Amino acid sequence: xxxxxxxxxxxxxxxxxxxxxxxxxxxxxxxxxxxxxxxxxxxxxxxxxxxxxxxxxxxxxxxxxxxxxxxxxxxxxxxxxxxxxxxxxxxxxxxxxxxxxxxxxxxxxxxxxxxxxxxxxxxxxxxxxxxxxxxxxxxxxxxxxxxxxxxxxxxxxxxxxxxxxxxxxxxxxxxxxxxxxxxxxxxxxxxxxxxxxxxxxxxxxxxxxxxxxxxxxxxxxxxxxxxxxxxxxxxxxxxxxxxxxxxxxxxxxxxxxxxxxxxxxxxxxxxxxxxxxxxxxxxxxxxxxxxxxxxxxxxxxxxxxxxxxxxxxxxxxxxxxxxxxxxxxxxxxxxxxxxxxxxxxxxxxxxxxxxxxxxx
Amino acid sequence: xxxxxxxxxxxxxxxxxxxxxxxxxxxxxxxxxxxxxxxxxxxxxxxxxxxxxxxxxxxxxxxxxxxxxxxxxxxxxxxxxxxxxxxxxxxxxxxxxxxxxxxxxxxxxxxxxxxxxxxxxxxxxxxxxxxxxxxxxxxxxxxxxxxxxxxxxxxxxxxxxxxxxxxxxxxxxxxxxxxxxxxxxxxxxxxxxxxxxxxxxxxxxxxxxxxxxxxxxxxxxxxxxxxxxxxxxxxxxxxxxxxxxxxxxxxxxxxxxxxxxxxxxxxxxxxxxxxxxxxxxxxxxxxxxxxxxxxxxxxxxxxxxxxxxxxxxxxxxxxxxxxxxxxxxxxxxxxxxxxxxxxxxxxxxxxxxxxxxxxxxxxxxxxxxxxxxxxxxxxxxxxxxxxxxxxxxxxxxxxx
Numbered sequence: 108x109x110x111x112x113x114x115x116x117x118x119x120x121x122x123x124x125x126x127x128x129x130x131x132x133x134x135x136x137x138x139x140x141x142x143x144x145x146x147x148x149x150x151x152x153x154x155x156x157x158x159x160x161x162x163x164x165x166x167x168x169x170x171x172x173x174x175x176x177x178x179x180x181x182x183x184x185x186x187x188x189x190x191x192x193x194x195x196x197x198x199x200x201x202x203x204x205x206x207x208x209x210x211x212x213x214x215x216x217x218x219x220x221x222x223x224x225x226x227x228x229x230x231x232x233x234x235x236x237x238x239x240x241x242x243x244x245x246x247x248x249x250x251x252x253x254x255x256x257x258x259x260x261x262x263x264x265x266x267x268x269x270x271x272x273x274x275x276x277x278x279x280x281x282x283x284x285x286x287x288x289x290x291x292x293x294x295x296x297x298x299x300x301x302x303x304x305x306x307x308x309x310x311x312x313x314x315x316x317x318x319x320x321x322x323x324x325x326x327x328x329x330x331x332x333x334x335x336x337x338x339x340x341x342x343x344x345x346x347x348x349x350x351x352x353x354x355x356x357x358x359x360x361x362x363x364x365x366x367x368x369x370x371x372x373x374x375x376x377x378x379x380x381x382x383x384x385x386x387x388x389x390x391x392x393x394x395x396x397x398x399x400x401x402x403x404x405x406x407x408x409x410x411x412x413x414x415x416x417x418x419x420x421x422x423x424x425x426x427x428x429x430x431x432x433x434x435x436x437x438x439x440x441x442x443x444x445x446x447x448x449x450x451x452x453x454x455x456x457x458x459x460x461x462x463x464x465x466x467x
Numbered sequence: 468x469x470x471x472x473x474x475x476x477x478x479x480x481x482x483x484x485x486x487x488x489x490x491x492x493x494x495x496x497x498x499x500x501x502x503x504x505x506x507x508x509x510x511x512x513x514x515x516x517x518x519x520x521x522x523x524x525x526x527x528x529x530x531x532x533x534x535x536x537x538x539x540x541x542x543x544x545x546x547x548x549x550x551x552x553x554x555x556x557x558x559x560x561x562x563x564x565x566x567x568x569x570x571x572x573x574x575x576x577x578x579x580x581x582x583x584x585x586x587x588x589x590x591x592x593x594x595x596x597x598x599x600x601x602x603x604x605x606x607x608x609x610x611x612x613x614x615x616x617x618x619x620x621x622x623x624x625x626x627x628x629x630x631x632x633x634x635x636x637x638x639x640x641x642x643x644x645x646x647x648x649x650x651x652x653x654x655x656x657x658x659x660x661x662x663x664x665x666x667x668x669x670x671x672x673x674x675x676x677x678x679x680x681x682x683x684x685x686x687x688x689x690x691x692x693x694x695x696x697x698x699x700x701x702x703x704x705x706x707x708x709x710x711x712x713x714x715x716x717x718x719x720x721x722x723x724x725x726x727x728x729x730x731x732x733x734x735x736x737x738x739x740x741x742x743x744x745x746x747x748x749x750x751x752x753x754x755x756x757x758x759x760x761x762x763x764x765x766x767x768x769x770x771x772x773x774x775x776x777x778x779x780x781x782x783x784x785x786x787x788x789x790x791x792x793x794x795x796x797x798x799x800x801x802x803x804x805x806x807x808x809x810x811x812x813x814x815x816x817x818x819x820x821x822x823x824x825x826x827x828x829x830x831x832x833x834x835x836x837x838x839x840x841x842x843x844x845x846x847x848x849x850x851x852x853x854x855x856x857x858x859x860x861x862x863x864x865x866x867x
Contacts, residue, residue, distance in 0.1 A: 114617075116613070116617060118621065118664060119616055120660055121562035121563060121564050121621060121631075122619045126619075127568050128566075139640065142641075142642065167490060168489075168491060168492040168494075169590050169591065170496070170589075171588070171589050171591045172496070173578035173581055174498040174501065174587070176574050176578050177574070179571075179574065180572075180575050183570070183574075184571050189571040189572065191569060191570075192566060192569065193592060195633075197591065197592070220490055238522075239513055239516035239517070239522045241524065241558065241602070243522060243525055243542070244522075254489055255487075281776075283777060284776075286688055286689040288776055288782045321818075321819065323779050323781075348777065349778075353778070356526030361521050361522055363520040376687055378680035378682065378747075379680070379751045380726050380727075383682070383688065383784055385782060385784070397480060398480040398517055421751070
């Protein structure tokens with residue numbers, strides 16, 4: 108069925124942010140005074156006017172069918188005057204002016220398969236990328252690992268019993284559409300073999316100077332094949348970032364046997380207490396093992412459990428590690444420290460230990 | 468591909484991911500199969516990926532709608548003979564309402580359009596913030612786009628353009644917003660429609676607006692221009708409420724004072740004293756006691772620049788450009804600054820070089836000269852510790 112309208116409209120930008128907003132939210136815009144956390148998954152914001160808005164937060168799988176979105180619309184009509192919002196971590200939040208609807212809404216959400224939680228010191232939903240569902244450069248799937256990890260951490264989503272917030276993110280290659288580089292725990296898909304250059308394709312589909320310039324380590328060298336400009340790769344200089352593949356499809360990166368996952372820990376974006384920081388390498392490689400990626404799930408659960416047991420209240424993963432030190436992190440988690448943990452890219456020396464401060 | 472019931476492919480591996488308590492994306496794809504044949508082929512192709520441990524999407528291609536250079540990501544299957552319904556399966560990025568506020572009618576409108584024209588699969592939302600409509604064919608792009616704009620929605624950004632700006636929930640539902648993040652996001656998006664829809668930059672440029680230093684949209688890690696709310700005057704303090712938190716079991720000394728990064732707080736068991744001139748505005752004490760402590764009244768934002776993920780030259784966090792801009796001057800300051808930054812980037816940026824990488828390459832001092840900002844100590848964690856200084860020799864006649 109085609110319902111193409113005749114008049115063409117462009118460059119209108121997004122709908123105004125107040126267009127679909129709950130009337131109580133609009134009324135108290137800029138007037139919120141404080142908030143309370145009555146129970147996991149529920150926040151209550153109180154306005155200077157005395158008005159209260161209750162947010163009931165539930166997890167979504169991010170990959171949503173229109174059927175499930177319509178279900179949310181139905182639940183919003185039933186419980187929250189038709190109003191809801193989504194969060195920056197792929198949760199849905201129903202906005203209620205009547206607290207009597209909290210329990211019935213929760214019941215409906217759990218029954219529909221969308222658990223309520225993710226607030227305060229719970230593990231919130233995992234921010235993630237497309238993976239094999241919809242990406243050409245993915246070294247792994249995203250949704251499958253997220254599902255498997257969160258199945259294992261389910262109780263930590265529905266309860267607020269962590270020392271502090273714990274943010275997990277997953278990106279299926281170094282492009283990091285999910286920008287996982289500042290997460291408490293980052294799961295990052297990695298390629299580990301040099302691009303296989305399809306030299307017959309290169310002159311047809313790629314601009315050779317752009318391709319050469321795309322390599323951060325200068326590993327791509329110009330050459331001539333059959334009188335046409337082409338490229339070759341200096342294997343030793345390649346660190347598998349995949350940028351060449353992004354600019355030239357003839358630089359094939361995907362490799363079923365060698366692609367896999369790495370785990371990074373201790374990053375944060377919030378300025379609370381300590382400054383924002385990057386996640387650091389914990390585990391350089393785990394295999395791609397669909398459909399449930401047991402090695403990845405076990406590794407993440409182990410890190411979460413060790414952190415939960417050892418960190419002090421309010422200490423984020425990175426703050427805990429800063430206090431106890433990296434040697435103890437590796438000891439407590441039982442993760443092997445290897446040559447891959449020592450940086451050898453730009454500014455690498457800044458991460459070498461430059462004192463005699465050693466714990467025994 | 469062997470078919471199971473209802474024309475859905477057999478998916479022994481993916482079926483495993485319907486088990487367990489967490490919401491299942493496999494269930495979502497199967498639901499979408501009720502209204503879309505392309506979702507059936509998506510399911511089949513994904514099962515093949517799970518078997519072979521490799522993706523089956525070809526490198527993108529250039530597709531779009533008339534007059535736009537972005538907003539659509541071309542996607543083609545590399546096994547189209549097996550899965551013809553996903554031979555093309557393009558993504559549409561739809562600019563979301565700031566703060567991701569919807570009513571049920573708006574959601575149904577989007578669903579109805581997407582049922583008519585696409586796979587029925589979405590992301591709510593993509594990493595940058597857009598509504599992602601996942602999977603349609605080239606001929607459906609223009610009709611989908613036209614229906615969307617008639618319903619009040621427009622495409623988001625892709626490629627070397629301004630990407631869909633994003634903001635935290637802000638004043639709509641948070642007491643800590645030090646500027647109106649949703650308004651800033653909306654105004655910025657409207658102001659740069661051309662730059663958003665028609666890629667003309669060396670690479671992408673992202674804006675993210677966080678209302679306070681908790682930075683709920685990861686502005687400092689994920690935006691080229693990070694605008695993060697803060698305040699200049701004293702933390703608003705309600706002593707009676709502080710006492711109530713203490714009585715309710717908050718260990719003010721241990722949980723608040725000892726964790727203050729600038730050690731600007733003292734608790735004598737009765738009264739919390741804050742030396743506000745030493746406060747770095749980290750939010751910890753306010754996070755712990757939201758009823759007792761609030762950001763001050765003189766509000767605005769820090770403008771930082773340059774963060775990005777690793778590709779190409781390594782990941783960066785944004786760094787301070789202007790330590791404080793009053794809330795009511797924020798939009799004008801941003802526009803002025805952005806013009807000067809883009810001019811320099813256009814002139815000097817190489818292909819796929821983000822602004823942060825350009826600054827790394829030319830050095831912050833040269834960048835500041837170029838955009839006409841004076842250096843201030845807030846821009847650095849410490850002055851340089853190496854003596855290799857590019858002294859600028861005085862020219863004849865006085866001026867440097």
